[in-house]
Amino acid sequence: MIGDLSLPVLIASVLTASAPLIIIALGETLTEKSGVINLSLDGVVLFSAMAAFVVAKTTGSLLLGFLAGGFAGMLTGIIVGYFSVYLHLSQVAVGFALSLLCRDLAYFLGNPYSRVQGPTLLAGKLPFYEALPSSLQIILTQPLTVWFALLLIFILYYFFSFSKAGLCLRSVGENPAASFARGLNPGRIQMAAVLAGAFLVGVGGAAYSLSLKPGWGRPQGAEGIGWIGLALVIFGGWHPMRVALGAMLFAFLQVSGIGLQDIFPGVPSQVFQTAPFPLMIFTLVFMHYSTKNNRKQGYRENRFQRIIGKLFMSRAPKAIGKSYRQE
Amino acid sequence: MSKTSSKQMKKLSIDILLGGVLVFGFTALVLLIAGAPVFATLKNIWLGAFASTTKISQVLSVWVPLTLCACGLLFTFRANLWNIGIEGQVIMGAIGAMAALRIPGIENPVLITALAFFASIIGGSLWGLFAGLLKTKGGVHEIFGGLGLNFVAQGFILWLIFGPWKRPGIASMSGTELLPRELWLSTPPGWRVSIGGLVIGVSVLILTWLLLEKSMLGLKLTAIGQNPRAARLYDISPVAHYLQSIIIAGGCAGIAGFLQVTAVYHRLIPSISSGYGYLALLLVMLAGYRISLVPFLALFFAALNVGAIQLPIVLQLDSALSGVIQGCCVLSTLFIIGIRQKRKQS
Numbered sequence: 001m002i003g004d005l006s007l008p009v010l011i012a013s014v015l016t017a018s019a020p021l022i023i024i025a026l027g028e029t030l031t032e033k034s035g036v037i038n039l040s041l042d043g044v045v046l047f048s049a050m051a052a053f054v055v056a057k058t059t060g061s062l063l064l065g066f067l068a069g070g071f072a073g074m075l076t077g078i079i080v081g082y083f084s085v086y087l088h089l090s091q092v093a094v095g096f097a098l099s100l101l102c103r104d105l106a107y108f109l110g111n112p113y114s115r116v117q118g119p120t121l122l123a124g125k126l127p128f129y130e131a132l133p134s135s136l137q138i139i140l141t142q143p144l145t146v147w148f149a150l151l152l153i154f155i156l157y158y159f160f161s162f163s164k165a166g167l168c169l170r171s172v173g174e175n176p177a178a179s180f181a182r183g184l185n186p187g188r189i190q191m192a193a194v195l196a197g198a199f200l201v202g203v204g205g206a207a208y209s210l211s212l213k214p215g216w217g218r219p220q221g222a223e224g225i226g227w228i229g230l231a232l233v234i235f236g237g238w239h240p241m242r243v244a245l246g247a248m249l250f251a252f253l254q255v256s257g258i259g260l261q262d263i264f265p266g267v268p269s270q271v272f273q274t275a276p277f278p279l280m281i282f283t284l285v286f287m288h289y290s291t292k293n294n295r296k297q298g299y300r301e302n303r304f305q306r307i308i309g310k311l312f313m314s315r316a317p318k319a320i321g322k323s324y325r326q327e
Numbered sequence: 328m329s330k331t332s333s334k335q336m337k338k339l340s341i342d343i344l345l346g347g348v349l350v351f352g353f354t355a356l357v358l359l360i361a362g363a364p365v366f367a368t369l370k371n372i373w374l375g376a377f378a379s380t381t382k383i384s385q386v387l388s389v390w391v392p393l394t395l396c397a398c399g400l401l402f403t404f405r406a407n408l409w410n411i412g413i414e415g416q417v418i419m420g421a422i423g424a425m426a427a428l429r430i431p432g433i434e435n436p437v438l439i440t441a442l443a444f445f446a447s448i449i450g451g452s453l454w455g456l457f458a459g460l461l462k463t464k465g466g467v468h469e470i471f472g473g474l475g476l477n478f479v480a481q482g483f484i485l486w487l488i489f490g491p492w493k494r495p496g497i498a499s500m501s502g503t504e505l506l507p508r509e510l511w512l513s514t515p516p517g518w519r520v521s522i523g524g525l526v527i528g529v530s531v532l533i534l535t536w537l538l539l540e541k542s543m544l545g546l547k548l549t550a551i552g553q554n555p556r557a558a559r560l561y562d563i564s565p566v567a568h569y570l571q572s573i574i575i576a577g578g579c580a581g582i583a584g585f586l587q588v589t590a591v592y593h594r595l596i597p598s599i600s601s602g603y604g605y606l607a608l609l610l611v612m613l614a615g616y617r618i619s620l621v622p623f624l625a626l627f628f629a630a631l632n633v634g635a636i637q638l639p640i641v642l643q644l645d646s647a648l649s650g651v652i653q654g655c656c657v658l659s660t661l662f663i664i665g666i667r668q669k670r671k672q673s
Contacts, residue, residue: 039470079658083658083661083662083665086669087661087662087665087666087668087669088665088668088669089661089664089665092409092470093612093657093661094658094661096411096608096609096612097609097612097654097657097658097661098654098658100605100606100609100650100653100654101650101651101653101654101655101657101658102654103647103650104647104648104649104650104651104654105357105647105651105654107645107647107650108357108361108644108645108647108648108650108651109357109360109361110645111361111643111644111645111647112361218645218647224478227474230471231471231474231475234468234471271482271485271486271489274478274479274481274482274485277474277475277478277479277482278475278479280471280475281461281465281467281471281472281475281476284465284466284467284471284472285461285465285466285467288465288466288467289466291466292466
């Protein structure tokens with residue numbers, strides 16, 4: 001494969017690396033499905049990673065650390081929700097300002113805890129580990145965050161597609177006025193979606209400082225992840241499965257970047273870290289064209305184009321980014 | 328403005344007071360959590376920014392690129408564009424300037440500096456144009472296009488520093504080789520800011536005011552920002568003006584990059600943009616997209632940035648405190664605006 005990586009090791013490392021990103025991107029999907037954009041992701045990931053590490057370090061409990069990360073995320077969600085849902089302010093402005101504030105707050109408050117050893121969530125063997133073939137042993141020995149992330153994909157898929165609550169949430173994201181007429185409370189539903197989404201983002205941040213890139217410091221290593229998460233939601237067309245697949249693709253690019261580094265030792269690692277970003281832009285452009293073309297009649301007749309079109313088509317929740325004022 | 332009644336002035340001063348209390352309260356809370364002395368820290372920031380002429384001139388050296396970026400952003404915000412790619416545009420401006428400075432064979436330092444100046448404008452505006460084209464032709468929202476391009480610019484500058492432009496001997500994060508002395512923009516002894524930089528900053532500020540408030544361009548951008556569909560009925564093309572505004576913004580950011588290279592660092596370093604692009608976004612939001620407030624708030628932000636530099640040494644605190652205060656200022660302002668609007672409705 002690439003560099004020294006064998007296939008099972010590659011799959012295993014992609015799964016490990018993608019887990020926090022999946023949790024973060026799915027959290028944002030949940031928020032955006034209700035019509036609110038939470039642009040503060042990048043700072044919130046760092047802030048919750050810091051909170052999680054500090055709590056886990058002082059209490060010695062990983063569980064409390066993850067919970068602290070989640071609640072730190074939720075705390076920022078209160079601000080995003082209150083400002084955008086109840087004060088009807090620009091969601092982009094609030095999110096961006098909050099993002100920078102949270103990042104610097106994380107650096108400032110986390111300063112005494114930088115570069116100290118703390119508790120780390122390690123990969124755990126499955127109970128039936130011995131019975132597995134060796135390649136599966138490598139792939140399936142993962143930290144708990146991976147199983148949580150994979151489970152979350154299906155929970156959210158079920159929630160959006162088959163549950164009544166999910167339908168209510170989606171309807172608010174599409175047309176808050178109509179859902180209000182049907183007896184729903186759009187403000188409350190949006191607030192709930194923002195808080196739940198921010199909680200997940202916080203847990204994702206905790207997964208960085210407690211498992212994938214253990215420890216705290218400046219830089220932590222999770223910088224820029226929030227922006228990726230936001231792009232992944234669009235990339236995935238607001239569908240949990242595709243969002244998760246996008247996260248795995250991104251993780252694959254990062255992991256293969258490490259492999260490529262062995263082949264080109266003169267190039268600094270940071271260059272490979274940025275490689276996925278242009279690809280992401282390229283994909284977004286590609287998606288724009290297939291979404292546009294898909295509406296044309298002739299395009300659908302070609303079978304190959306139809307499949308590609310379907311694969312890359314995406315449609316945002318109709319009311320996204322607009323604040324709803326109750327009449 | 329002459330009709331501003333005393334009642335409105337009173338309201339405004341209450342708002343400013345409320346904002347001040349919010350920002351101070353939050354900062355004090357953060358400091359208490361970190362176990363730091365509140366007043367000693369704030370006094371330290373004040374002294375760090377204004378204790379001597381050297382420090383004041385250092386504040387000005389931050390003020391110039393901040394103001395330049397903020398001027399550029401005023402154009403894009405006018406057209407209702409979120410030019411988050413400004414950070415990358417600063418980097419590309421710096422790269423453009425450095426590329427011109429490395430042209431062999433030109434002996435005249437004035438000529439080569441002028442070349443670098445124009446190269447930086449081209450570098451920055453080209454990067455702006457990319458983001459603009461991605462939005463208008465590629466259907467990528469300017470926030471994501473701009474962010475992606477920021478990361479690409481960051482990767483590009485790292486590659487240059489570690490690859491083709493590396494220091495003879497060893498390549499490192501500390502940047503390329505220092506420029507020869509005659510290519511440094513002249514700085515008065517004991518000062519940290521070059522006169523040329525200050526002149527450029529003030530001229531761009533005046534030019535921006537003229538273009539936005541006194542020219543057709545400003546009016547057209549306002550029309551597009553308010554309602555692109557209606558603007559089209561008046562034969563104003565939104566696409567062309569989106570591109571125009573983002574190219575201007577890129578050019579302003581490029582000049583900031585030029586000054587970072589020739590007047591501040593005298594070389595190319597990985598963090599050449601120093602986050603001024605992102606900071607300028609906050610600044611313009613805090614100014615309520617009004618150019619009249621930009622120079623003063625830029626001074627305030629610059630003072631915070633410079634004042635916080637010595638916090639790690641004196642009080643063992645992280646210098647990110649300045650960012651906490653700046654972000655808090657913006658959020659408090661948004662909060663007060665939101666509350667006022669809500670009151671007006673009910």
